[in-house]
Structure formats: structure tokens, C-alpha cells
Amino acid sequence: MALLDISDLHLSMRSFEGETPILKGIDLTVERGQIWGVVGETGSGKSLTGLTISRLLPTTTARYTGGQVRFDGKDVLRASDREMRALRGGRIGMIFQDPTTNLNPSFRIGTQMVDAALHAARDKPEILGLTGRESRRARRRAAWDASVALLESFGLHDAADRMTRFPHEFSGGMRQRVLIAMAMIGQPDLLIADEPTTALDVSVQSQILRLIHRLVEERNIGVMFITHNLGVVAQLCSHVAVMYRGRIVERGPVTSVLKAPEHIYTRALMDAIPTARAQMDTLRGIDGPLRDRIEAEIAATAKEAAA
Amino acid sequence: MSTPLLKIEGLGHVYGARRGLFGTSPAFRALTGIDISIARGESFGLVGESGSGKTTLTRNILGLERPSEGHVLFDGHPVIDLGRGGERRLRRRMQIVFQDPQASLDPRMTIHDTIAEALVVHGPDLGIARSGYTRRVLDLLEAVGLGREHLYRHPHEFSGGQRQRINIARALAVEPELLILDEPTSALDVSVQADILNLLQRLQKELGLTYFFISHDLGVIRYTCDRVAVIERGRIVEQGPVAEIFDTPSQEYTRKLMDAIPDPDPDLSPLRRLG
Ligand SMILES: Nc1ncnc2c1ncn2[C@@H]1O[C@H](COP(=O)(O)OP(=O)(O)OP(=O)(O)O)[C@@H](O)[C@H]1O
Ligand SMILES: Nc1ncnc2c1ncn2[C@@H]1O[C@H](COP(=O)(O)OP(=O)(O)OP(=O)(O)O)[C@@H](O)[C@H]1O
Ligand SMILES: [Mg+2]
Ligand SMILES: [Mg+2]
Numbered sequence: 001m002a003l004l005d006i007s008d009l010h011l012s013m014r015s016f017e018g019e020t021p022i023l024k025g026i027d028l029t030v031e032r033g034q035i036w037g038v039v040g041e042t043g044s045g046k047s048l049t050g051l052t053i054s055r056l057l058p059t060t061t062a063r064y065t066g067g068q069v070r071f072d073g074k075d076v077l078r079a080s081d082r083e084m085r086a087l088r089g090g091r092i093g094m095i096f097q098d099p100t101t102n103l104n105p106s107f108r109i110g111t112q113m114v115d116a117a118l119h120a121a122r123d124k125p126e127i128l129g130l131t132g133r134e135s136r137r138a139r140r141r142a143a144w145d146a147s148v149a150l151l152e153s154f155g156l157h158d159a160a161d162r163m164t165r166f167p168h169e170f171s172g173g174m175r176q177r178v179l180i181a182m183a184m185i186g187q188p189d190l191l192i193a194d195e196p197t198t199a200l201d202v203s204v205q206s207q208i209l210r211l212i213h214r215l216v217e218e219r220n221i222g223v224m225f226i227t228h229n230l231g232v233v234a235q236l237c238s239h240v241a242v243m244y245r246g247r248i249v250e251r252g253p254v255t256s257v258l259k260a261p262e263h264i265y266t267r268a269l270m271d272a273i274p275t276a277r278a279q280m281d282t283l284r285g286i287d288g289p290l291r292d293r294i295e296a297e298i299a300a301t302a303k304e305a306a307a
Numbered sequence: 308m309s310t311p312l313l314k315i316e317g318l319g320h321v322y323g324a325r326r327g328l329f330g331t332s333p334a335f336r337a338l339t340g341i342d343i344s345i346a347r348g349e350s351f352g353l354v355g356e357s358g359s360g361k362t363t364l365t366r367n368i369l370g371l372e373r374p375s376e377g378h379v380l381f382d383g384h385p386v387i388d389l390g391r392g393g394e395r396r397l398r399r400r401m402q403i404v405f406q407d408p409q410a411s412l413d414p415r416m417t418i419h420d421t422i423a424e425a426l427v428v429h430g431p432d433l434g435i436a437r438s439g440y441t442r443r444v445l446d447l448l449e450a451v452g453l454g455r456e457h458l459y460r461h462p463h464e465f466s467g468g469q470r471q472r473i474n475i476a477r478a479l480a481v482e483p484e485l486l487i488l489d490e491p492t493s494a495l496d497v498s499v500q501a502d503i504l505n506l507l508q509r510l511q512k513e514l515g516l517t518y519f520f521i522s523h524d525l526g527v528i529r530y531t532c533d534r535v536a537v538i539e540r541g542r543i544v545e546q547g548p549v550a551e552i553f554d555t556p557s558q559e560y561t562r563k564l565m566d567a568i569p570d571p572d573p574d575l576s577p578l579r580r581l582g
């Protein structure tokens with residue numbers, strides 16, 4: 001059984017202008033030990049796909065019009081709220097794209113980390129080296145120590161002191177590392193990371209990539225890594241899915257997709273990357289004519305599939 | 308030699324010790340001895356690790372923080388203690404585009420009102436009458452590649468890339484001379500990023516703008532900037548033309564940043580080779 005199995009997922013979002021189809025038949029399977037990179041246009045539906053897996057979209061605006069999402073066999077779209085709360089932060093770790101929704105400005109970093117650890121430890125006390133019978137104080141102590149150790153391993157120096165600080169005293173990149181640590185502290189089986197390294201400089205980024213890679217090696221977890229950075233995908237991921245306007249237009253092992261992209265949109269993305277090693281005269285974005293060719297290729301593929 | 312548009316001399320910044328509800332945070336030195344001089348029409352890049360002081364530096368340039376030592380001169384004038392009118396005039400000549408296009412737009416305002424709001428404040432300085440606002444907003448949208456059908460839409464109806472264009476249009480509305488760009492494209496996919504970088508280059512040619520560009524993406528800096536400064540723990544460790552700094556970095560720190568750039572060729576992945 002696959003760790004994560006999304007099949008033919010259709011999602012519409014409601015607004016006062018009516019209902020807009022956003023996801024138009026997403027199929028994606030993530031096995032343990034795989035790191036899937038999800039790349040694609042801004043607005044193509046990457047974040048909404050990620051949020052669907054832990055069922056975090058508001059029921060007032062999001063309507064699933066077809067397909068299903070299974071996590072370890074469990075039908076996520078039909079699970080109870082209680083089951084979902086236990087999964088989130090427990091077996092499913094999430095890092096959201098918008099950092100401001102993740103950390104509460106009025107609580108110390110340490111308080112927020114410890115709460116995340118204790119939430120995850122309710123079902124899995126062993127992640128803090130506990131049996132579940134310890135006193136409240138002993139549990140908090142263990143959660144604190146585990147948090148400090150994790151932050152240190154993410155390259156945050158003086159983590160014990162940093163834990164007593166408030167979010168505004170951290171730089172953007174430091175806050176981001178805290179968020180990654182919070183998603184990891186529950187030792188999830190599936191990690192969904194939405195642009196987790198975007199705010200980070202390249203050296204911290206490579207440190208984080210090594211950490212995620214090590215977690216996959218050691219604990220055989222599955223990862224869905226949403227990013228705009230094809231370099232990151234090439235370095236970290238085993239597989240990649242390329243999204244364009246609510247569909248996956250190309251997918252496969254990273255070595256084949258990035259070395260020999262077949263879809264015209266994937267090729268356009270590869271052409272648009274600026275490099276630091278050489279001066280470039282022009283960068284090509286996606287202009288009108290190129291967009292027409294992309295649309296034509298997608299239409300042709302759809303026709304083929306229907307025939 | 309003419310006056311540089313932006314001159315930063317011996318700038319230091321210390322975040323003060325503060326007593327909070329639960330104890331004291333000790334003082335923290337975020338910047339030391341920063342010297343940067345940017346000529347009119349130049350594109351200047353700033354790169355450095357997380358926590359190295361980049362945002363602190365921009366806040367000092369904008370006059371939002373008071374330097375602990377040294378000073379920031381904009382067109383020869385200090386950016387701090389200007390009084391209300393002076394501050395308003397300075398705000399107009401120096402604009403910033405933030406990293407997160409979503410957070411910096413008011414979700415309840417139409418695009419027209421978002422951009423016109425800046426004109427209400429600065430219109431008198433620019434000699435633009437109220438009746439001319441809509442015309443001007445349309446011109447700006449056109450400059451950033453958005454059609455008039457977008458005029459009365461709200462931010463949530465735009466993609467990330469379009470929102471960033473709106474931010475740029477709003478910053479340009481008041482005819483600034485210096486545009487500070489703090490990671491303006493890191494939230495965007497590479498093709499939209501290419502469009503925005505090209506747009507910025509075109510606008511620079513047409514309007515003679517000066518850019519102060521912060522990015523973690525050294526490729527973006529190479530593509531857009533003439534000169535670059537590398538900042539490490541609050542100090543500038545090297546500074547010079549981009550080609551020179553990136554092709555022959557003199558500092559170990561810069562080399563480390565260069566080597567950490569993930570290459571889009573999967574065969575070059577050290578992680579994969581281990582795995
Ligand atoms: N709450 C919402 N209500 C209505 N439409 C929405 C909502 N959230 C997102 N959308 C729309 O759904 C589409 C997909 O959004 P999503 O955030 O998944 O894009 P994305 O691929 O993550 O883009 P980016 O790379 O910019 O983060 C976009 O067109 C967006 O405008
Ligand atoms: N209000 C504050 N009080 C105390 N320390 C602060 C405050 N703001 C920032 N700092 C500290 O100053 C240092 C520089 O922070 P700054 O935000 O300038 O870094 P940055 O280079 O912009 O990093 P990033 O790339 O992660 O955004 C960091 O060590 C940070 O913890
Ligand atoms: Mg997104
Ligand atoms: Mg910053």
C-alpha cells in the first residue's frame with residue numbers, strides 16, 4: 001500500500017463570482033523512501049494540493065468534486081475531524097508556505113515548539129524517549145530537550161537561549177528553521193513541505209536539504225516537497241511532478257525529467273533559470289506565443305488520452 | 308564626481324537590551340562598520356546568510372531604525388530626523404518592494420484603490436491632480452504588463468506573480484529614484500521571475516531607476532546587478548562588480564555561498580551520490 005495515494009482529485013473554490021475549478025484530476029503516489037518535488041506555475045494548485053492532504057482547506061469555500069486522497073489506506077477526505085487532528089503534527093508533518101500563519105507572534109519560540117512536541121507525543125510518547133506514564137513535568141522537560149537538540153541540528157546556535165525569544169527577534173531564515181523543526185519533531189511518516197527553503201540563504205538551504213535527505217534514509221519517510229527551485233529538486237528529490245493550471249503535465253524520476261524534459265512547459269521552466277556562474281544576456285519568461293504552444297500541447301495530450 | 312544617490316558610512320546597528328515580561332534580552336549587535344555607495348542608475352546587490360543583517364540594513368536605509376553609529380545619506384541628506392514633510396518627501400523618492408506579495412496588499416482594496424492610495428499621499432508633490440489618478444494607474448498597470456480589465460479586481464483574484472507586479476506598480480506610482488527590492492521574486496516560479504526581472508531591467512533603462520537588490524539567489528543577483536556586496540555577521544566582507552566577485556571570490560565565505568547553490572543538473576547532486 002502506498003503511503004500517499006491521490007487519485008483523480010478535483011477541487012473547486014467558491015467565491016462570490018461563483019465556483020472555479022482549481023485542481024482538474026491530480027494523480028500522485030508517494031511511497032516511503034521517495035522524495036517528490038512538486039514544481040510549476042504560480043497559481044497552478046501546488047499549495048492547495050498539499051493542504052488537501054491534511055484537509056486544511058475551509059469547508060466553506062473548498063468543494064471536492066471528484067477523486068480521493070488516501071494516507072496509508074485511510075480515506076482522508078472522509079475521515080473524522082478527530083482523526084485528522086491526530087494525523088496532523090503526528091504522522092503527517094507540514095510546513096506551510098506562508099510563514100506568518102505558522103508562528104504565533106505572542107508566544108515564545110520554545111513554548112510553541114514544546115506544544116508541538118507534546119501534541120505529537122500524545123500518540124507516540126516514544127518520540128520523546130518516554131513511555132507515556134511520566135509526570136507532566138517530566139514530559140515537558142523531555143519535549144524541551146528534544147526541541148533544543150533538533151534546533152541545534154538545524155544549525156541554530158544557542159538554541160536553548162533562542163527558545164526563550166519571541167518570533168520577531170528572529171530573522172526570516174531563523175523563523176523558517178524553527179518551522180521546519182516543528183514539522184519534524186513529531187517524527188512524521190509523511191512530510192509535506194511547501195516552499196520550506198525559499199526564505200533561506202543557500203548555505204542554510206543545503207544544510208536543511210541534507211537533513212531531510214538523512215531523515216528519508218534513516219527513517220524511510222515519504223516527502224512531498226513543493227518548490228520553485230529546480231536546483232533544489234535536482235539535488236534533493238527522487239521524483240518530480242510538474243504542475244500547470246491544475247494538472248500534472250509531466251512526472252517521473254528526477255534524473256529523466258530534468259535531464260530530458262518532454263513537456264514544453266517543463267522545458268520553458270528549465271530555460272528560465274538564471275545562473276550565478278555566467279553572465280546571461282536574456283532570460284526567457286513565458287510570453288504569449290509560448291503560452292499558446294503550451295496550451296496546444298496540453299489540449300493535444302488530453303485528446304490523446306480521451307481517444 | 309557627482310553625489311552618490313545612496314551613501315552609507317560607518318553604519319552600525321545594535322538592537323537594544325530590552326526588559327520584557329519574562330526577563331531581559333541582552334543587546335545584540337546586528338551591523339558593524341557598513342560602507343556602501345551607490346550611484347544613480349546603478350543596480351546594487353546584497354547577499355549574505357540568514358541573520359547576517361540584510362533586513363536590518365534596509366530598515367536603516369529607509370529611516371525606520373536609528374543607526375547606533377554612522378549614517379545613511381540619500382542624495383546627500385540624512386534619512387533620519389526630517390520632520391513630517393521631509394519624511395514624506397523622502398518616502399516618495401525611496402520605495403520598497405517586499406518579499407511576500409500577498410502580505411503587502413490590502414485584501415479589501417481594489418487594485419485601482421491600492422495604487423491610487425499612494426497618489427493621494429504624494430500626488431501634490433508630483434503635481435498630479437485627483438482627476439488624473441485613474442489615467443496614471445492605467446499607465447502603471449500597462450508598464451508592468453497588466454491590462455485595464457484588472458483595474459477593479461481584488462488581490463485574491465491574482466496569482467503570486469501578478470500580485471508582485473501590482474506591488475511594483477504601486478512602488479513606481481510615486482516616481483521613486485531608489486527602489487529597494489527585498490527578495491522580490493523568491494515566491495515566484497522561475498518563468499514569472501524571468502518576466503519580472505526583465506521588466507525591472509526595462510524600467511531601469513526607461514526611467515533611470517537605481518536598485519538595491521537583496522536576494523538569496525545568486526543567479527538573480529548576477530543577472531540583474533552591476534555590483535554586489537557580501538555581508539557576513541553584520542560586516543561587509545567583499546564588494547565589487549558581480550562578475551569579479553562571483554568568478555573570483557576572494558573570501559572563503561563567498562566561495563561557500565557559491566558552492567552551496569543547488570545545480571539543476573541531477574547528476575551533480577552530492578546527496579544522490581551518497582543515497
Ligand atoms: N481561498 C481561496 N479562494 C479562492 N481561490 C483560491 C484560494 N486559494 C487559492 N486560490 C486559487 O487557487 C489557485 C491555486 O492556488 P495555490 O495557492 O494552490 O497555487 P500554487 O501553485 O501554490 O501557487 P504559488 O506557486 O504562487 O504558491 C490560484 O489560482 C489561486 O488564485
Ligand atoms: N527586533 C530585533 N530584536 C533583536 N534582535 C533582532 C531583531 N531583529 C533582528 N534581530 C537579529 O539581528 C540579526 C540580523 O537580522 P536580519 O533580520 O537583519 O537578518 P537577515 O540578513 O535579513 O536574515 P534573513 O535572510 O534570514 O531574512 C539576527 O541575528 C536577528 O536575530
Ligand atoms: Mg503555493
Ligand atoms: Mg531578512
